[in-house]
Amino acid sequence: MSSTGTPIAPLIQVEGIHTFYGKSHILHGVxxxxxxxxxxxxxxxxxxxxxxxxxxxxGLVHPSQGQVLLAGQQVTDLPAxxxxxxxxxxxxxxxxIFRLLTVSENLRTxxxxxxxxxxxxxxxxxxxxxYFPVLAERRSQAGGTLSGGEQQMLAIARAMMLEPxxxxxxxxxxxxMPRMVSQIRQIVxxxxxxxxxxxxxxxxxxxxxxxxxxxxxxxxxxxRHHAAASDLKVDDPVIRQYLGV
Amino acid sequence: MGIPxxxxxxxxxxxxxxxxxxxxxxxxxxxxxxxxxxxxxAHGELFMLGAYMGVVVLATSGSFWLxxxxxxxxVALLGAAMQxxxxxxxxxxxxLTTILATFGISLxxxxxxxxxxxxxxxxxxxPFTGRFNLFYLEYPYYRLLIAALSGAIIGGFWxxxxxxxxxxxxxxxxxxxxxxxxxxxxxxxxxxxxxxIGAGMAAASGVLFxxxxxxxxxxxxxxxxxAFIVVVxxxxxxxxxxxxxxxxxxxxxxxxxxxxxxxxxxxASFIVLILTLLFRPTGLFVPTPK
Ligand SMILES: Nc1ncnc2c1ncn2[C@@H]1O[C@H](COP(=O)(O)OP(=O)(O)OP(=O)(O)O)[C@@H](O)[C@H]1O
Ligand SMILES: [Mg+2]
Numbered sequence: 001m002s003s004t005g006t007p008i009a010p011l012i013q014v015e016g017i018h019t020f021y022g023k024s025h026i027l028h029g030v031x032x033x034x035x036x037x038x039x040x041x042x043x044x045x046x047x048x049x050x051x052x053x054x055x056x057x058x059g060l061v062h063p064s065q066g067q068v069l070l071a072g073q074q075v076t077d078l079p080a081x082x083x084x085x086x087x088x089x090x091x092x093x094x095x096x097i098f099r100l101l102t103v104s105e106n107l108r109t110x111x112x113x114x115x116x117x118x119x120x121x122x123x124x125x126x127x128x129x130x131y132f133p134v135l136a137e138r139r140s141q142a143g144g145t146l147s148g149g150e151q152q153m154l155a156i157a158r159a160m161m162l163e164p165x166x167x168x169x170x171x172x173x174x175x176x177m178p179r180m181v182s183q184i185r186q187i188v189x190x191x192x193x194x195x196x197x198x199x200x201x202x203x204x205x206x207x208x209x210x211x212x213x214x215x216x217x218x219x220x221x222x223x224r225h226h227a228a229a230s231d232l233k234v235d236d237p238v239i240r241q242y243l244g245v
Numbered sequence: 246m247g248i249p250x251x252x253x254x255x256x257x258x259x260x261x262x263x264x265x266x267x268x269x270x271x272x273x274x275x276x277x278x279x280x281x282x283x284x285x286x287a288h289g290e291l292f293m294l295g296a297y298m299g300v301v302v303l304a305t306s307g308s309f310w311l312x313x314x315x316x317x318x319x320v321a322l323l324g325a326a327m328q329x330x331x332x333x334x335x336x337x338x339x340x341l342t343t344i345l346a347t348f349g350i351s352l353x354x355x356x357x358x359x360x361x362x363x364x365x366x367x368x369x370x371x372p373f374t375g376r377f378n379l380f381y382l383e384y385p386y387y388r389l390l391i392a393a394l395s396g397a398i399i400g401g402f403w404x405x406x407x408x409x410x411x412x413x414x415x416x417x418x419x420x421x422x423x424x425x426x427x428x429x430x431x432x433x434x435x436x437x438x439x440x441x442i443g444a445g446m447a448a449a450s451g452v453l454f455x456x457x458x459x460x461x462x463x464x465x466x467x468x469x470x471x472a473f474i475v476v477v478x479x480x481x482x483x484x485x486x487x488x489x490x491x492x493x494x495x496x497x498x499x500x501x502x503x504x505x506x507x508x509x510x511x512x513a514s515f516i517v518l519i520l521t522l523l524f525r526p527t528g529l530f531v532p533t534p535k
Contacts, residue, residue, distance in 0.1 A: 060427065
């Protein structure tokens with residue numbers, strides 16, 4: 001991408017962030033990065049702060065210390081809506097479909113931006129409807145009436161409307177049956193093929209190791225381990241130490 | 246005693262006319278509550294200021310319609326300023342803080358109006374004085390026009406919410422503020438815009454209603470009280486519910502005043518309010534939650 005010869009800044013760089021909810025100190029200096037077009041897994045037991053890390057990157061909570069850089073630019077204190085416009089897509093763990101909006105309207109919330117021509121809007125819609133034919137069938141149906149799996153697809157499709165450089169994907173396979181899980185995996189691969197970076201939070205270790213290039217493992221609000229996905233196995237001692245029951 | 250059909254028809258017309266004006270006031274109130282969880286105690290004063298703006302512009306320009314448009318714009322801008330200065334910093338705080346803030350604003354605005362315009366009620370001349378015969382009454386066309394205009398404003402706004410780009414922004418923000426923001430919707434701006442729209446609707450009702458009663462600094466009180474009843478009965482934050490509740494309550498009062506005097510008829514609204522709170526606190530005119 002850059003032809004200057006200087007090393008390219010990673011797409012997302014999180015440096016030593018400390019995040020609080022009120023008085024409770026949740027993140028204790030999380031540091032990680034995601035390169036352009038890279039799929040990076042973020043693993044850890046329940047409550048270690050994975051979702052909070054994504055929320056902090058998205059600007060939904062602001063860290064009291066540390067910084068978040070987007071393509072080398074300081075974005076730590078920007079509100080979420082600016083970050084969305086700068087190319088960060090967010091798919092939260094509880095999906096958070098606009099329940100009373102139709103499928104089409106849910107998608108439009110991400111399309112009605114400055115500088116998107118009608119033709120481009122149609123292209124983006126055609127693209128997600130090709131990925132998720134079921135959403136095309138249900139385009140006039142209220143989001144709240146979709147099944148869990150369909151809502152997950154809509155949440156991903158909605159984020160794709162922003163033409164993001166990176167998608168923060170929080171437990172996309174939670175509560176889905178195996179066929180849907182493999183569909184989610186295909187989508188992650190397809191997005192990766194298009195050059196979209198993904199920061200993937202998952203409980204499903206095999207899927208994360210298969211879909212990611214690198215993996216971070218968190219414990220108690222900090223990153224404890226960092227490895228190439230190909231160097232880790234599902235029954236690795238490290239995995240057992242940080243994720244085993 | 247036979248059924249007084251003529252009275253019932255007259256009161257139906259009256260009820261629908263006041264119901265539509267009330268719906269216009271309550272729409273703004275319920276919209277503001279729905280999107281930012283703020284109970285705007287200054288809403289009646291925006292209605293009152295709208296009426297005074299109408300008086301002032303009408304006196305200088307002589308045009309009722311110009312007065313209506315300017316009052317709406319000025320009060321909408323004032324509403325936007327009020328939201329930015331007092332409510333935006335309080336977003337997400339304890340509801341009590343916004344109640345106190347808007348209550349404070351209502352006192353300031355009432356006293357401002359008293360100081361600026363004095364205690365004597367002003368009159369707005371209706372744009373035309375034609376009448377038609379309704380049984381033994383000469384009924385003013387203007388009243389029907391109020392109902393039609395209020396309906397048109399609410400209907401236009403509903404279409405905007407349903408089909409307009411910014412309408413979708415408003416609905417998305419009302420449903421999930423955080424997710425709306427994550428989709429790139431500038432939520433603080435949407436809040437300000439909704440407050441301005443609500444204020445503008447209140448001002449429009451103030452000007453339209455002005456010719457029927459006098460304009461004075463206390464006129465907001467009665468209306469906002471009724472509008473609150475409507476908002477609760479219609480289901481807090483539910484636009485369609487508020488419109489139905491406004492008409493329902495106004496009709497009820499209108500019919501009640503066939504048999505009792507109007508100040509006793511008001512009791513009907515309170516009975517409806519109490520029954521709603523007791524038996525269906527989410528509102529009468531909302532679908533049963535599944
Ligand atoms: N809004 C909040 N207010 C207070 N505490 C919170 C809030 N959200 C999360 N927490 C706490 O912060 C900690 C980290 O939560 P977080 O959601 O980031 O964990 P997680 O790693 O995503 O867990 P899971 O795998 O269960 O989704 C938890 O102890 C949680 O109780
Ligand atoms: Mg989580």
